Amino acid sequence: MTQFAKDDDSVVVVIGSGAGGGTLANELCQKGVKVVLLEAGARQTPATFINDEWAAFVQLSWLDMRTTSGSWRVATDFPNLPAWICKTVGGSTTHWAGASLRIQEDEFKARTTYGDIEGANLLDWPIGLADLEPFYDRAEDKMGVTRTHDIPGLPGNNNFKVMYAGATKLGYKDCHTGRMAINSRPRDNRGSCLQLGFCFQGCKSGAKWSTLYTEIPAAEATGNLDLRSGSQVLRIEHGDNGKVSSVVYADADGAQHQQKAKVVCVAGNSIETPRLLLNSASSMYPDGLANSSGQVGKNYMRHMTGSVYGVFEEPVNMYRGTTMAGIISDESGNDPDRGFVGGYEMETLSLGIPFMAAFLDPGAWGRDFTEAMDSYPHMAGMWLVGEDMPQESNAVTLHPSDKDAHGLPVPNVHFDDHPNDIAMREHAYKQGSAVYDAAGAKRNYLVPPYPSTHNLGTCRMSADAKDGVCNQFGQTHDIDNLFISDGSQFTTGAAENPTLTIVTLAIRQAEYIADQMSKQAV
């Protein structure tokens, strides 16, 4: 395996190997750029993934101490687990369900489209759909997204059949088995979906796209990638000229190392990315790196979410097959007549018995709870996911006293729902229940948001340096050779699951970085 010297200051250091970092590293390596990819977690393979919800959770999740505050229910039920994301090579692409949707034209212009919403820190993205279309196209091809590039859709499972029956009865028109980064037929040396039903536990068949077994081995094959797993970056350092020059990381034994760098790209997901910038404060940058706007860590978004589980007379057995097996997109547009701006998607979802017990109604006990659990084989499930409003007070900050194993302040995640988020959730619960009622449900369970799986916006891109942290290429406004390369860049959340856009931005950013490097501009 390729190894670059720690004092080689010609390398690009990428921090985090998930959707953003794993893709960026590969794209750079393909262009002949030398990359050191530092990943805090260990490396698994499809063979070591476990078909067991809790065991896989412990194997793959980011479980380092985090704290929460704010009025969101997660702060009460899971005070030290604000987010359900990963610490492993491949990041949360090991865990993800694979739903891959493009952001809509109007959503890129959120401030213009929605107007001035009280309490919301809305801004238009500095780019639009037209800028991203060619890169979306490449991302869909790379990830093998169904219903694009002549790739057929996946076959619907039982959970989808219930959704489809209800949706059509209700008059919804846009319901199918989704655009999924899961092979419906063999492609890219990976087989097709075996309908295992453990997409959230790491896909043992490799049918689902993950940087772990696509981007990363492709990058390794170029000879330009030095992947160091078990390497958690603690701070980014800069020189007297204000440019970043190296990173300090701890290896799996806790020993610290310094790696020099020409360019540093941060892709630690939207909690660790701002935390790292804040923990890298220096006398030149007392508020943290790239934070002259004061927006680092602010505008944390997690999508408006919730779930509906319907119970039917006949069995459903929703656990069989792809976890996210279908979608209704009819509510994804902006129609303020519904009482809120922005839109939401409805996507099938299934949990096994262990996670159903944990997430159905955290803290609950007694007959109502056990009656719900007893109806498990007769349940169909859907997840509701829509645009939430960016608010400056929803923020990732450094805890004033709690420290991690390396002595660094742990992150606190503060979140309050915006009134628009609440109105949207109520509407989504009502429509989700109506879908199941139309399919004959005996009763429905409205399930509160899980710990955040979509974490966005904490280093957002902006046209004007005073409004955000980075420009349209993810390059920080303050420091030319420091880049944001994950979902933290999102100016607003849009209704769609974010990963396709994260990958798209990474492909576009790689072109920009390679170009800037060849012009000696960074």
Add this chain to the structure above:
Amino acid sequence: MSQTGFDRRGFLKTSGGMIFGTLAASSGALALLAPSRTWALELETMDAETGAAVLRVTRYIFPHDTLDDAVYALVVKDLDAEGAETVELLTTGVASLNEAAGGAWMDLPPEKQFALVAAMESTPFFQKIRGKSVVSLYNNELAFAHFGYPGESFSKGGYLHRGFDDLSWLPQPPESASPKAM
């Protein structure tokens, strides 16, 4: 069943107690998994009386009438394994149940037993048992069998040829929405 913590040989024991049970005739799926109809749980630290009471309390917190005591015993086992501090909390909690009962709580009629447990909802005793049960009770193969969830599927080739789309009580979606499996 021995790998899940039941041990029918372990009568030579340490400081902890032992609780026993017999699988109910109705626990069909469970009986298939169990090596014998009687089971015994050896406790490390907890005494037998506390163990039996905690098992009963767990039944009131998560009442599944047809779920066998053998599965609830797994919660007791996991609580016992947490060690002295937890066992102390539980022993004291059971003592306060007895005190509130003005005698042995276990001897009260079910409605009275339940009322005393419900009155303890906000106590660390209750919350400790609830928090442990919500994981332990629902994270074992005996429970999976009861709830109709098969768990692991990779070794069986997933559900592609085992009924992922066998639901037949609703109309089939058209191929445009749900293409055939390839």
